[in-house]
Amino acid sequence: MSKIRFIIIVLFAVCLQTTANTQELSYFLPQGNYTLNPDIPTPKQFLGFNPGEHHVSHDQVLFYMRELAKKSSRIIAKEIGVTYENRPLIFLIISSEANLGKIDEIQKNQLLLTDPSKSSSLNLNDMPVVMWFGYSVHGNEASGVNASLAVAYYLAAAEGNEIEQILKESVIIIQPAQNPDGIQKFANWVNSARSHSGVTDQFSREFREPAPSSRSNHYWFDLNRDWLLGQQPETFNRMKLFMDWHPVLVNDYHEQGSTSNPYFSPGLKGSVNEIVPSGNRKLTEEIALYHADAITSDGSLFFTKEVYDNFYPGKGASYPDLLGAIGILYEMPSSRGHHQIVNGVTVKFPDIVRYQAMCSYSAIKAGIEKRIELNKYKMDAYKEASNMASKGLTKGYIINGEGDKSLMKELLHILSVHRIDLFTLSKDVIINGKKFDALSSYILPLDQKEYRIIRTLFDKLTHYVDTTFYDITAWTLPLAMNLNYQPLTTTVGLIGSKVERINGNNYSQPEFSNVGYLFEIKDLGSYNLLYSLQNHGMKIKVSDMPFTVEKGGNKYSFDYGTIFIPVVEQGISPDVVHQKLIELNQQGCIQIFAVHTSMGIEFDLGSSHFQRITMPNIAIIIGRGASYSPIGELWHLLDQKYKIPASIIDASMLPELDLSRYNTIVLNGNYRFPKDVNDKLKSWSQMTGNRFIAIDQAFATLNEIGITDIKEKQDQKVVSPQLNYIDNRYNRGNTSISGVILKADIDRGNPLLYGVKSDNIYLFKRGRTTISETSAQFTTPVNYSKDPLVSGYLSASNLERVKGMPAVFTGRGAVYFCDNPYFRAYWFGTSRLFMNAIFFRELMPNAMIQTR
Known part of the structure; x- marks a missing residue:
């Protein structure tokens, strides 16, 4: 059968205020005269629906993109890694057949742009422009991933002079689904909650996804904050291809409030990261004109100079700026479902999908027309960086x-x-x-x-x-x-x-002892070993003081928090104890010291300075009022870094739940429990070995339970000059704490600080939660220093607010952190304190936590 080709003329001026809830494919394709190859399946032919008609799930995206790569000679599909829920991360590399035939050479030349010693030899006139398109890093911002269906189809199927030029002069890399787990979860929610009769009430279930939302990944991480830190598999697997190609134009597609107008970079002018190459904003503003033309073609309004900035370099639209690329953020209004009316404004999913597709095509046009300029900008940026390093x-x-x-x-x-x-x-x-x-x-x-x-x-x-x-x-x-x-x-x-890799310490395994074994917790991997020992039934003690032992004529010193495994207390033979230690201390990661006598220098191993600790059984409370992002970080810490199980318990289960199975309960949020639950939790906290670990605003929950009396510090009343309306509206930075690094003084003898070698520690503070001074001794092992600001913006009033104030409390029934101890899964310094709160909870001071 001969191929039938047909001409389409896309009418780009279709009014967004359409009465239909679905649109034909042409609604999502660019303006122009081109043919479509019938051998390339449309989304509807393959999936059964057009973009915007139904929320596409990740598995459907995956299968469709694989099919496009199979049917089109313009596409190479790469699958690099999987998410925590085992969903593949797929990428499409799209260019002309000729370019794909020499793709290794093109890639090599692209990387030469970043090598100042060789880049001058490149012929920029002949180099294609490498562009990156990343959709829906937030799973519930679904218009991006749905738009990727149309964009990928167009690039695979369109034929004509314009598309041939695009393919010849570019390498386009599409990541259709940056957050597979979130995308799958959100599609399942809205599709299953949808009323096919067309319910548009903003309070209807379809538009009210419960927490934790599908914005985040499996562990409730905001993946758009992870580009710099690379802690999540969605990020570090993406970065493998990203760094292999070093694109010059990077597009990141998001959604915002339902009644907002479309936004695209450059954003706020003042909040600029000074390390970004010169000329970045000028190029971004020039590219913005292409998007402006695309969106205003049907009379739509937009904004480009407010709300969003590129200061934090860990986002999808700001990280590329560090690499001599132009990162563009797109924020479209959100339907959060299929079709809703919000405060009288009609928001339809097909229209939002179209916005994202329009800005994809305008980005391609900008990249093609500024191809040489973008490549030269990257080349110059790396030359500039080399000069900066030299000088x-x-x-x-x-x-x-x-x-x-x-x-x-x-x-x-x-x-x-x-x-x-x-x-x-x-x-x-x-x-x-x-x-x-x-x-x-x-x-x-x-x-x-x-x-x-x-x-x-x-x-x-x-x-x-x-x-x-x-x-x-x-x-x-x-x-x-x-x-x-x-x-x-x-x-x-x-x-x-x-350094190609850092192996474990490879210590020799300890010799046999019938007395006991010691190891310090200076290596974070010590917590893995400690939990493994407890999980295998070993009886563990910990030293609350430094001490010295003598062996073979030499003296060996051990710090606070040294772990002691007394052989006689294990209830099994010394040979079995020794063998278990060797099995559990895989590859000798932790140095275990065998002792052959109970005699010590300062005190002996049978001293009361060695106290028994028991295995943690952890519950993390979620539900109404919970702060899911920091809770997810702690869940990730326990589950991924230390392989320690933690039960995720919804607060609604507390009235019937048998709490005796737990000895550690983690609270992070602004919970409000009924009186009978508070009484139940208070009784639980009074049992030996049980502790709450509360963070940030959860101090109020501890107070309501009745085990603490923590008061937030009150600001001094200062008569402020009268602000006019505009000044007041934009004065937020003077009152908030957006995220700063503060130096803290510590009490190394407190069990919370075991394993910390320095005299200070650095806390990440986000938000103004600051507690007043304590009225109980020995309960504040961590206090903000008198001169605490190390890095970040902190107003004078907020600096005064935190100076010298307590940052962490330990006391009867609870450990309380003012600040997130494991911010964005890389704040390892204070993550140790959280782990100590879990393992050494029985050693904490017994005084009630009270503040003035």
């Missing part, structure tokens, strides 16, 4: 892992996501009075291709042009990890071998 006073950083190989693995992981090299230290040195030994220290040279990312990760920020921020204002990586590090004015003679 800068800081040449690199020296980092002391202090024996914590597990923490160094986390550091290397983040650096490797960005293709940044880490090196061993070639010799012992002293920098600024601090000793760095070659066995546990590393060198991070700044003279690397991704100079800007290294600076971004390691710089401390204290100077700001603006005071209003869309996201956080600080993110310094070594502070998050509580690393001992120093900037270097030279790396000459210090750089050893490149």
Whole structure:
């Protein structure tokens, strides 16, 4: 049968105020005269519906994109990794057949743009433009992934002069579904809750997805904050292809409030990250004109200079700026279903899908017409970065892992996501009075291709042009990890071998003992071993004081929190105890020290300084009032990092739940329990070994339960100058705390600080929760320093608010953190405190937590 080809003329001026709830495919295709190859299946032919008619699920997207790649010679499909729910991450690489035939050569030349020593030899006139399109990183912002069906179909099926030019002059990489788990969850919700008679009431179930919403991934992470940190598989698998290609134009498709007009970059002018290459905003503004033409073609309104900024570099539209690319954020109104009326405004899903498709085509047009300029901009950005590295006073950083190989693995992981090299230290040195030994220290040279990312990760920020921020204002990586590090004015003679991977410590396994075994918890991996021992029935004690033992004529010192496994108390033979230790301490990751006598120097192993601890059984409370994002981070910490099970319990189950199965209950949010539940929880907290771990606003819940009396600090009353309406509307930055890094003084003897080697720790503070001074002794092991601000924007009034105030409380029945201890899954410094609260809860002070 001969192929039948047909001409379509797409009428791009179709009014958005259509009465139909569905649209034909032409509604989502670009204006122009072109043929469509009938051998390429349309979304409706393959899926049974047009874009916008039904919410596409991730599995449907996956199957359709695979089919397009199978049927079209213009497409290479790559599947790189899977999500936590085992959904593949699919990417389409789209270009002309000729380009795909030499795709390795094109990719090689693209990467040469980032090499100042070779890029000048490139012929920019002949190079295609590499563009990236990422849809629906937030699962419930579904118009993006649905628009990807039309965009991918057009690029696969359209034929004509214009599309041939596009394919010849570009390599287009599409990630149709950045958040597969969230997309699948949201599609299931709205499709199953939909009323086919056309219910448009904004309060109807279809538009009211319950928490935790499908915006996030499996562990309730906002994946659009993870580009810099690379903690989630959706991110680090995406980054493999992203860094392999280094696109010059990156498009990130989102949704916003239902009644908002469409938005696209450049955004706020004041909140600018100064490390971004010069000329970024000018190019972004020029590209915005293409989107303006596309959206105004049917009379729609939009905005481009408000609300959103590119200051935090960990988002999909801001991270590319560090790589000499132009990142564009698109925020479209959201239907949050199929068709709803919000405050009198009609919002239809097909119309929002069309907005996203329109801005995809205008981005392609901009990329093609600015192809040479975009490639030159990236080339110049890397030359500029090389000059900055050469002229800068800081040449690199020296980092002391202090024996914590597990923490160094986390550091290397983040650096490797960005293709940044880490090196061993070639010799012992002293920098600024601090000793760095070659066995546990590393060198991070700044003279690397991704100079800007290294600076971004390691710089401390204290100077700001603006005071209003869309996201956080600080993110310094070594502070998050509580690393001992120093900037270097030279790396000459210090750089050893490149670190390809960081293995475990590979300590030799302990010799047999019939007395006991000791190990410190200085390595984060110690918690894995500790839980494994407890889970296998081992009886564990912990030292509340430093001590020394003698063995073979040598003295060995052990710090606070040293774990002791007394053989005589195990109820099994010494041989079995020894064998279990060897099995559970895989590859000798933790140094276990065998002791052959109970005699110690300061005190003996039979002393009351060694106290029994029991295995944690954890419940994390969710439900009405819960703060799902930080709760998800803690769930991720326990489940992924330490393989410690935690029950996720909805608050509605508490009245009937047998609480005796748990000894640790985690609260994060503004819960309001009925009186009978509060009484039940109070009785539970009075049982030996039981503790609440409460975070942020959950102090109010502890108060209502009746086990604490925590009062939030009141601001001093200051007569402020009268603000006019506009000044007041835009004064938010002076009152909020968007996200800053604060230095804290610590009591290393408190069980919460076991394993911490430094005298200070760095806290991430987001929000104004600040507690007044305590009236009980020994209950505040962590206090904001008198001069606490290390990095980030903090107004003068907020600085005064936190100075010297308590940040963490430990007492009878509860441990309370003012701030999230595991922010965005990379704040490993204070994550240790959370783990200590779980394992050493029985050692906490018994005084009631009270503040003045």
